[in-house]
Amino acid sequence: MDIGRRDLLLSAAALTVGSSAIGRAAPDRPLGYAIVGLGSYGLGVIIPQFANCTHSRLAAVVSGDAAKAQRVAAEHGLPARSVYSYANFDTIRDNPDVDIVYVCLPNSMHAEYTIRAAKAGKHVMCEKPMAVSVAECEAMIAACKKANRKLMIGYRCHFEPFNLEAMRLARTGAAGKIRYVRTEHGFTQGSPSAWRLKRALAGGGSLMDMGVYSLQAARYMTGEEPIAVTARESTDRRDPRFTEVEDMIEWTLEFPSGAIAGCQSMYSANQNHILLMGDKGRIELEPATRYDGNHMWLGRDGREREVTPPAGPAKTQFAGQLDHLAQCVRSGREPIVSGEEGLRDMRIVEAIYRSAREGRTIRLDGRA
């Protein structure tokens, strides 16, 4: 049963994330990460997080911009041999400092660089969305399996204290029997030239980016796998930002228990919200999945009691995520958000797009 499976995963997460504190002897040298893609996320968000890590360190950078790569390498004391271009990326196989490759590229490049990293003998952290199609996800999983390397998806919310506490509260019945999850993620896209608005790079619109947070939240808050999806897209195609990809998409997921999730993503307004409703009460997060500054409430009718979750074992959700894969590599355990988890989402993403396109409910459980 999926509920049982996910409960096990949650327990595993707690154990794994906490293992440095509760047992293990002094850690070996931190594992080395190569960051592929020095855009705002790789450079601006991830690289500074190694300062918060226990088991992970920056070991290499990969970029199409040689000057930027050299500058970043110098700032972080990396040797010249740990600076790669996309052309010579495959030689990373010869760099013993690099244990893990973290793919922070536009979505359409995730599959290629994950597979090349696995072929180079490296474990892989791949940003969400895992790729732009189910076929790519399957190829990525196969490549990592063949190379006997770990594959983890950058689902940072599984290491974020508010979301972890919300999952725990949902699972322990704080809201009663789960009836409905509502979650919306969006932001106002500015420039029409952003790569996220180009189909060839992003593979889709808001669903591929913010929508993955809503989809993940629906799954980890219910602890179930959806059996059907009904979706509807709404995009103003006269808006110069949305000539190639969707702006807003809404979808309803149906779960085996009878619980329903109403999900949304959009690129034309700011939203960041998760609400779980049960027959005994509600668990609400807003903002729900930000880098920081999230808030959570319990209530019967609304936001009656604000909840501060216990601090996680990691200093930040990013450090928790980075160190988790490092620990999995050391211990041989599977990451709690593995390639299979990314593939599950991509199957649903494809069904969402198909439902919106065909104007009908798509079953996810193989039933007609």
Place this chain on the structure above:
Amino acid sequence: MDIGRRDLLLSAAALTVGSSAIGRAAPDRPLGYAIVGLGSYGLGVIIPQFANCTHSRLAAVVSGDAAKAQRVAAEHGLPARSVYSYANFDTIRDNPDVDIVYVCLPNSMHAEYTIRAAKAGKHVMCEKPMAVSVAECEAMIAACKKANRKLMIGYRCHFEPFNLEAMRLARTGAAGKIRYVRTEHGFTQGSPSAWRLKRALAGGGSLMDMGVYSLQAARYMTGEEPIAVTARESTDRRDPRFTEVEDMIEWTLEFPSGAIAGCQSMYSANQNHILLMGDKGRIELEPATRYDGNHMWLGRDGREREVTPPAGPAKTQFAGQLDHLAQCVRSGREPIVSGEEGLRDMRIVEAIYRSAREGRTIRLDGRA
């Protein structure tokens, strides 16, 4: 254009509701209301509100429970001739104290008592939902037109300061171009024996009751009429409360401007929420449409600034509603929430049910 029409209506509302304060000479005797149905709403909510009215007074009661009717009449100093049963209701035509009949009965009885009241020469206030079918709504409008009597629907939110201020803010661009409205209304139905859970009395489930608030909010927040609806119902038919009517139903409305409304109603959890998102910001109400204790916020990303609306000219939304019809009767103006407004909602309600049943989008603008 509907937008223009509704703007006019909003202006008319302000004028009409405010007229006692800004001009009119000392009012004539308050108009007399007969309350039909002494259930929790008629007896518990409406009758006490005459104490807050300027232009309206309680003049008669109609109930199937003679003892209860006599007790209520005595408590409010009504003469014995102003106590009616359903059997002798039509003799209300001979009672000069009664100007308006307020139908507070289960939904399936709205049409019959509205039409009988009109035939008895009385103006009619009818609780929402206006009836249980478009055909009934049309018959009610025709009966009132034939009798040259006013017909108003008990859409109290059009007299509620938070909702009025939210409409004004939306219309004056406080959120920018309107992109999306989200609204959910629900409560946890307790007893399986409640009349609202019986199809013969309620005509439907949560949509007929709380759903009407979500539908109204979508229309008055956007100021537009929907051109298409896509709906999905979700009901646990093993739940003894939901053997006859739906629990949860979600629907998406598409508006001519490109704005979208995601609406929901349910009988298995508590919700009372309106969120309007534009390209410049948000207007949010929660609780949104309660009898009192509503709250409203403006923000860019969330609830950044709480807003207290100016007090309305009426003491309460209920008094504003009751006095509005009384003033319309006196002045000959059409109520801002007339029978036609109720009919518009019922057309959409039927389309929502049809969309959910047939699993496809239903056009509301006559296009294929």
